[in-house]
Amino acid sequence: MIDEIIDLKKEQIASANRPRYKYSIAARILFLAMDIVTGRKSTLSKAKLLETLACIPYREWEIRQYIRMTRRYRNQEFVNWADAILKWGRAAQDNEYMHLLVMNEKMKEDGIKDAWYLFPFIPYFMVLSYIPLSRMLALFSIRRAFLFMAEFEDHAEHVYAQFVSENPEWDEQPVKNELVKTYADVDTWGDVFRRVGLDERDHRNNCFAACGKPEYIFKYEGMPSSNDLFY
Numbered sequence: 088m089i090d091e092i093i094d095l096k097k098e099q100i101a102s103a104n105r106p107r108y109k110y111s112i113a114a115r116i117l118f119l120a121m122d123i124v125t126g127r128k129s130t131l132s133k134a135k136l137l138e139t140l141a142c143i144p145y146r147e148w149e150i151r152q153y154i155r156m157t158r159r160y161r162n163q164e165f166v167n168w169a170d171a172i173l174k175w176g177r178a179a180q181d182n183e184y185m186h187l188l189v190m191n192e193k194m195k196e197d198g199i200k201d202a203w204y205l206f207p208f209i210p211y212f213m214v215l216s217y218i219p220l221s222r223m224l225a226l227f228s229i230r231r232a233f234l235f236m237a238e239f240e241d242h243a244e245h246v247y248a249q250f251v252s253e254n255p256e257w258d259e260q261p262v263k264n265e266l267v268k269t270y271a272d273v274d275t276w277g278d279v280f281r282r283v284g285l286d287e288r289d290h291r292n293n294c295f296a297a298c299g300k301p302e303y304i305f306k307y308e309g310m311p312s313s314n315d316l317f318y
């Protein structure tokens with residue numbers, strides 16, 4: 088299994104030590120808006136909101152590429168490129184959705200209630216605002232959409248790396264939950280969150296590769312070959 092050769096602790100430290108990407112004004116506004124609603128401190132409720140939003144651009148890209156592939160089916164080179172984006176979008180949104188389920192299981196296990204901003208209408212309003220924003224950005228420039236997502240994922244990777252170091256008790260908390268075990272077959276909740284953070288790095292790497300900035304890819308030992316999709 089691939090996770091056996093990945094040193095999750097080492098990669099969490101590497102994520103934390105790597106300087107953040109120099110975020111655009113648009114990305115800074117998004118992160119600030121999130122902090123205003125949820126507070127600056129990382130919490131499981133905040134992670135659930137982040138994961139809810141994280142699926143959206145991938146879903147929008149998938150829909151967009153499917154339409155374009157159908158329209159331009161005679162152009163094999165284009166179809167291959169669009170198909171790669173579509174498959175990546177499907178896998179990434181499934182992975183983000185799994186993160187959401189994992190956060191939910193952790194909250195259930197610890198008996199933590201959802202924060203106020205996870206009750207309707209706030210997530211609905213945020214999702215309904217983010218869908219047209221993602222759609223418009225992809226329509227305007229798909230490469231800019233990839234770069235914007237790379238910024239989002241870079242931010243997420245750093246958030247999870249810090250979140251784990253703020254909660255050392257997770258390294259003493261064994262994972263017994265069957266659903267979480269299907270996501271990551273690791274011993275402790277600390278490693279589950281490290282795995283989530285490393286998934287965000289995979290997403291980040293693919294986004295940077297897809298937008299033509301492969302120099303920002305941050306490799307690690309045991310990186311899955313599916314990451315070779317764009318580089």
Ligand SMILES: [Fe+2]
Nearest residue numbers: 138141183186
């Ligand atoms: Fe995620």
Ligand SMILES: [Fe+2]
Nearest residue numbers: 141240287290
């Ligand atoms: Fe992600």
